[in-house]
Amino acid sequence: MSENSCDIIISGAGPNGLMLACELALAGVTPIVLERTPGPSTEQKANGLVGSVVRAMDMRGLYPDTPPQPVPAYLFSAMTLNFADLHDNPMCMWPIPQPVLTRLLADRAATLGVEVRWGHTLTDITQDTGQVTATVAGPTGGHTLTAAYLVAADGGKSLVRKRSGIGFPGFTAPDRISRLGHATVPAALRTPDGGLDIPGAGHFRFGHNRVERGLFVFAELQPGRAIVATVEHGAGPVDEDTPMTLDELRDSVTRVLGAELPMLPLPPDLNPVLRRVVGQNTRLADRYRDGRVLLLGDAAHVHSAMGGPGLNLGLQDALNLGWKLAAEVRGHAPAGLLDTYESERRPVAERVMMQTLAQSALVAPGPEITALRKLFGELLDLPGVTGHIARLLAGSDTRYDTGCAHPLAGHLAPDLTVGTPARPLLLDPTGTDPAAAWSGRVDTLRVTDVPAILLIRPDGYIAWAATELDIEGLHAALTRWFGPAHRLSAAG
Numbered sequence: 001m002s003e004n005s006c007d008i009i010i011s012g013a014g015p016n017g018l019m020l021a022c023e024l025a026l027a028g029v030t031p032i033v034l035e036r037t038p039g040p041s042t043e044q045k046a047n048g049l050v051g052s053v054v055r056a057m058d059m060r061g062l063y064p065d066t067p068p069q070p071v072p073a074y075l076f077s078a079m080t081l082n083f084a085d086l087h088d089n090p091m092c093m094w095p096i097p098q099p100v101l102t103r104l105l106a107d108r109a110a111t112l113g114v115e116v117r118w119g120h121t122l123t124d125i126t127q128d129t130g131q132v133t134a135t136v137a138g139p140t141g142g143h144t145l146t147a148a149y150l151v152a153a154d155g156g157k158s159l160v161r162k163r164s165g166i167g168f169p170g171f172t173a174p175d176r177i178s179r180l181g182h183a184t185v186p187a188a189l190r191t192p193d194g195g196l197d198i199p200g201a202g203h204f205r206f207g208h209n210r211v212e213r214g215l216f217v218f219a220e221l222q223p224g225r226a227i228v229a230t231v232e233h234g235a236g237p238v239d240e241d242t243p244m245t246l247d248e249l250r251d252s253v254t255r256v257l258g259a260e261l262p263m264l265p266l267p268p269d270l271n272p273v274l275r276r277v278v279g280q281n282t283r284l285a286d287r288y289r290d291g292r293v294l295l296l297g298d299a300a301h302v303h304s305a306m307g308g309p310g311l312n313l314g315l316q317d318a319l320n321l322g323w324k325l326a327a328e329v330r331g332h333a334p335a336g337l338l339d340t341y342e343s344e345r346r347p348v349a350e351r352v353m354m355q356t357l358a359q360s361a362l363v364a365p366g367p368e369i370t371a372l373r374k375l376f377g378e379l380l381d382l383p384g385v386t387g388h389i390a391r392l393l394a395g396s397d398t399r400y401d402t403g404c405a406h407p408l409a410g411h412l413a414p415d416l417t418v419g420t421p422a423r424p425l426l427l428d429p430t431g432t433d434p435a436a437a438w439s440g441r442v443d444t445l446r447v448t449d450v451p452a453i454l455l456i457r458p459d460g461y462i463a464w465a466a467t468e469l470d471i472e473g474l475h476a477a478l479t480r481w482f483g484p485a486h487r488l489s490a491a492g
């Protein structure tokens with residue numbers, strides 16, 4: 001490979017692009033990542049990771065306090081979900097701010113030998129049957145870079161998605177204005193539950209609070225840096241070219257709560273956020289692939305940040321795509337493997353669209369929504385409902401169609417102390433080495449304390465499971481996911 005060609009180009013070194021770069025490198029293919037910013041982004045967006053992705057990050061050795069522990073409660077549309085009685089609570093949380101995560105992944109990518117070309121903007125792409133060509137504007141001028149595949153991890157406004165003619169249908173709630181700022185809030189107003197007592201307005205808990213005139217959010221995740229946010233419906237027009245100010249946020253809080261919340265600005269060196277978003281987009285790419293171009297993360301899906309599902313979705317897109325794309329480039333991918341990226345991940349994104357739209361609807365103002373929330377609150381008391389919503393929010397209800405009927409197949413593998421595999425792994429209690437003909441591509445570990453014979457994909461999902469060794473079934477699964485055997489297995 002020369003300076004102007006490589007196997008895979010990734011456009012965008014946000015968390016999802018960097019995660020994919022690490023996955024590819026672990027699978028033996030080193031991509032080039034193009035990123036327009038001069039270094040890892042310090043933009044404060046996500047406050048952390050929630051759901052199955054925390055277990056996936058732990059699986060890759062990236063989570064610090066292994067094993068992840070689930071949280072005792074969470075919010076769904078500003079309603080408390082209490083997990084005290086929930087068996088197998090899937091809601092793990094890792095409160096890692098997005099700039100820290102981005103830096104962590106950039107460091108991991110560098111350690112794995114990935115070249116990130118900071119300060120390089122992708123300005124155009126073309127493709128033919130043999131390769132894809134990116135036009136790049138770098139610090140020393142323009143040039144082209146060719147590759148077998150290009151992955152667009154360039155965010156919700158993805159240039160690559162637009163240039164590839166991939167549609168981005170969905171819904172925009174035009175009458176909704178969200179405002180968010182970092183500020184200092186007087187200690188005297190704090191309550192032991194992490195919320196606030198605001199004179200003239202009442203008590204507001206940590207996180208989302210729905211009131212008749214909108215949504216109010218308060219969360220102090222880092223000492224001295226309170227996040228204060230509002231969502232207003234049908235509010236008057238704003239000049240979107242005017243920069244957002246703390247006064248604008250203060251006025252919005254007063255409108256929503258009917259009382260003033262005293263707030264002081266943070267010093268500029270703390271990089272405080274002041275953000276206004278007019279209209280809420282919920283959009284999903286109509287396909288994830290156009291020939292040699294694939295979409296990843298926000299380039300493929302955007303939705304409300306309520307409940308923090310974005311990186312649970314995007315980072316698991318990267319885990320799903322990495323090993324498949326690496327197998328394709330290395331020439332041992334079975335036919336159709338790469339297309340399972342879209343067939344597996346797009347339905348997961350559809351469920352995130354569904355639950356974030358539902359949450360947005362349930363915090364809207366008005367007596368009808370108040371009644372709906374009351375009914376919803378009653379439903380939450382019924383057996384099984386909290387667990388259903390917890391699995392939906394965590395994404396642990398994801399089950400891929402692997403063609404195997406065993407109840408564990410298609411699910412994320414249970415927590416097992418078998419290291420951090422980034423390669424296919426057979427957990428075999430039989431000791432007969434039934435995947436010997438796939439050696440070099442599939443690792444086999446002789447274990448005794450597993451619920452079944454498990455064939456685990458590099459993304460941690462179970463490709464095949466059986467309580468008794470069914471050699472034909474296992475070999476069919478190995479061929480389906482990892483290509484044909486090198487030679488006839490002694491066991492087969």
Ligand SMILES: Cc1cc2nc3c(=O)[nH]c(=O)nc-3n(C[C@H](O)[C@H](O)[C@H](O)COP(=O)(O)OP(=O)(O)OC[C@H]3O[C@@H](n4cnc5c(N)ncnc54)[C@H](O)[C@@H]3O)c2cc1C
Nearest residue numbers: 012014015016036045046047122154155297298308310311
């Ligand atoms: C206020 C807010 C709060 C959020 N809270 C949460 C939360 O708590 N939990 C959660 O999981 N998610 C949250 N999200 C969502 C989360 O931030 C996104 O899902 C995430 O940033 C998507 O990562 P990405 O890598 O796909 O895209 P991005 O983070 O957008 O990264 C795209 C990268 O591509 C680069 N780029 C773009 N165009 C080009 C180009 N032409 N050439 C080269 N480089 C290019 C950009 O500079 C950028 O670095 C929140 C979002 C917001 C706005």
